[in-house]
Amino acid sequence: MMEVIKKRVQARLSPHRFAHVEGVAKTAVRLAAIHDVDEKRAELSAWLHDYYREDSRESLRRLAEEVGFLIEDQPTPLLHGPLMAARLSLDFGIDDLEVREAIATHTIGDETMGPVAQVLFVADLIEPGRTFASALPVRAVAERDLARAVAMTADATITHLLAAHLPIAKETVALRNRIWKRIDETT
Ligand SMILES: [Fe+2]
Numbered sequence: 001m002m003e004v005i006k007k008r009v010q011a012r013l014s015p016h017r018f019a020h021v022e023g024v025a026k027t028a029v030r031l032a033a034i035h036d037v038d039e040k041r042a043e044l045s046a047w048l049h050d051y052y053r054e055d056s057r058e059s060l061r062r063l064a065e066e067v068g069f070l071i072e073d074q075p076t077p078l079l080h081g082p083l084m085a086a087r088l089s090l091d092f093g094i095d096d097l098e099v100r101e102a103i104a105t106h107t108i109g110d111e112t113m114g115p116v117a118q119v120l121f122v123a124d125l126i127e128p129g130r131t132f133a134s135a136l137p138v139r140a141v142a143e144r145d146l147a148r149a150v151a152m153t154a155d156a157t158i159t160h161l162l163a164a165h166l167p168i169a170k171e172t173v174a175l176r177n178r179i180w181k182r183i184d185e186t187t
């Protein structure tokens with residue numbers, strides 16, 4: 001099953017993006033093992049998270065329409081996760097709620113994200129192919145403290161968006177506010 005999925009992902013993405021996805025899958029499995037999270041779900045969500053990342057807005061619109069998913073005025077780079085989640089059953093026959101949640105939230109995060117989603121959110125930032133400076137400290141922290149790594153990943157996302165003058169999703173802000181508050185209360 002996983003081999004078939006890998007082949008389909010490889011056929012759909014550029015070599016550069018496929019290498020990223022491969023890195024995310026390896027990192028997600030590793031983080032899942034360290035933090036006692038379901039490795040199979042982490043791996044599956046990683047392989048599929050960017051499946052529609054390179055589609056045009058027009059293509060995304062058509063794919064969304066087919067499953068009754070509303071894209072409204074959402075920016076194009078934020079659509080590929082929620083759309084893949086909405087099409088998971090149709091495209092891959094997968095109905096797992098944790099895998100679906102992880103894929104849906106991987107770009108902007110969510111306050112209520114579960115362990116599989118947290119692993120994917122962090123792995124997407126720190127996979128070995130990522131060279132941004134913000135990934136370095138998160139890589140070290142992710143080895144021992146998943147919650148803190150999630151908060152740092154949300155901060156890194158926000159910092160990047162601020163620098164690029166791009167809109168910041170309220171879900172990302174809510175996630176970092178909540179996790180840092182919890183961490184600060186317990187340390
Ligand atoms: Fe993505």
Ligand SMILES: [Fe+2]
Nearest residue numbers: 024049050124
């Ligand atoms: Fe990604």
